[in-house]
Amino acid sequence: MSATAAALQPGLACDPATLRSMGYPRLRAVAGDIRQFLIENVCRNGGHLGPNLGVVELTLALHRVFRSPRDRILFDTGHQAYVHKIVTGRQDFTSLRLRDGLSGYPSQAESVHDIIENSHASTALSYADGFAKADEVREIAGRTTVAVVGDGALTGGMCWEALNNIGGSSRPVVVVLNDNGRSYAATSGGIADHLADLRMGYGPNVFEELGFVYIGPVDGHDLPALEHALREARSYRSPVVVHCVTVKGNGFAPAEADANDRMHAVGPSGSQSKPTWTDVFASEIVDIGAQRDDVVCLTASMLLPTGLGEFARRFPKRIFDVGIAEQHMVTSAAGLAMGGCHPVVAVYSTFLNRAFDQVLMDVALHRLPVTFVLDRAGITGPDGASHHGVWDIGLMTAVPGLRLAAPRDPAQLRELLREAVVATGPTVVRFPKASAGESIEAIDRVGPVDILRSTGTDVLLVSMGPVAEVCLEAAALLEAEGVGVTVVDPRWIVPCSPALAALARAHRKVFTVEDGGREGSAGSLLAQAIPEIPVHTIGYPRAFIAHASRQQILESHGFTGAAIAATVLEGQA
């Protein structure tokens, strides 16, 4: 019987205890129901379909062999934890990734079975190392720490730092390698080649060399084989790697046939796709690449999501996919720059967080011409707190010599990207996960600063990035209240330009609006430049912001014309 669209067939108990009481025929039927449930619900609401279809049997086996939450089951990245949620009491996916609904990642608030909420890859083995050490220090025996890590995540350096610490110890850690041969695209490089050898059953085994017992390759869709391997792993009471071979998108032909990414992440059904900021970048970087043969592009396993697909097709010798390895990517870009290239590092804002030291000490300290293109900057939405790109401005304001641009529209993205790739030092260009919108013309330009509207000097409204439309709406509302407003767009928001400071000094009050955190904001740089004039910064609080749609979060944080106008009027008082 196929599962209903809203929830698994009522009464289909598939909690861990019930799962343990089932025979394999019944289990296989449950696996089929779960697969159908995932297809119906994720295709409707959006989410990570391919990864979860690939771990149905694996997750059932994990919960039959290990006793969560006493045994911890950690999911690396967490995008593949839907089945885990279904078997731990959360079978209504109608609210998946919606405001106040089910998170698309493990959530401690949802269940005692959920542990890692961070959606950044390659962390689970380090958590496992810590948990196992804590049990040893506290002399808690008899439980196992299990970490499920994908072959893509395994290309992340943190995994190998953790393997170095876990291997050879006597701590009961079971690493379940979910090897489907893909990140988004097929994984490549030395680790991928080694895993391919192991999948064929031959070759020296890196895990054994590091002090692990290696069990595998195991068919990741064969329930008896999986359980046998996991029971054996549990029995060793020492570090073990169980190498499971799975199929991303298993059981759903359109996913299995998806050459790009096996339906890694699908949008809500019926969602219209207007040209996005990523599309604008994707076309401009190809034009730049055609004119500049020193321009090379780098991605951390996200070639298509960051818009580099066409660049890769046109310039196959000038594209580098380094795996999920942002720290390495940045310092490799530093090497490329020292070697005479102009690297363009395309990365989601939130994932650059982990490469801050590399930006600071490997790129900026050497004053290198590297351009960072930060997609998904600002609020992203359904992926929740660890995916919002709200820290990049604050981090980058601390980097000496680095300049950061926040385009307001497609035309400015093209213009600022071209300015960035001819800069002699490090530059950043950031834009959100959103449709690119219409161009917003300037009425004048003072130095690098665009004047968008000017009806008086009571208030200077500084629009930074994709907020010009709501700033202009606010200005119209304020003018109706008799407040004279000038709206400007600095374009380069870090560091604060003298032209912007001079404009601000000609006004009574200054308000800045930016799609980023208030702490360390570009607005705070302006405030430091003009201490004699009050500057009010509109941005996000120093908080982790829960998942909802981008628009819902923008509105709830005052990013509307009316709310900005009200803030200005209050500030005027």
Ligand SMILES: Cc1ncc(C[n+]2csc(CCOP(=O)(O)OP(=O)(O)O)c2C)c(N)n1
């Ligand atoms: C640090 C970091 N970089 C990039 C991403 C984006 N991302 C999410 S899932 C994924 C691929 C993960 O591949 P794998 O670990 O093999 O899991 P699978 O989807 O194949 O199950 C990537 C690159 C991320 N979550 N974290």
Ligand SMILES: CC(=O)[C@@H](O)[C@H](O)COP(=O)(O)O
């Ligand atoms: C889990 C992960 O990090 C990515 O799959 C992310 O969910 C993709 O985000 P976008 O949908 O914004 O590309």
Ligand SMILES: [Mg+2]
């Ligand atoms: Mg994978």
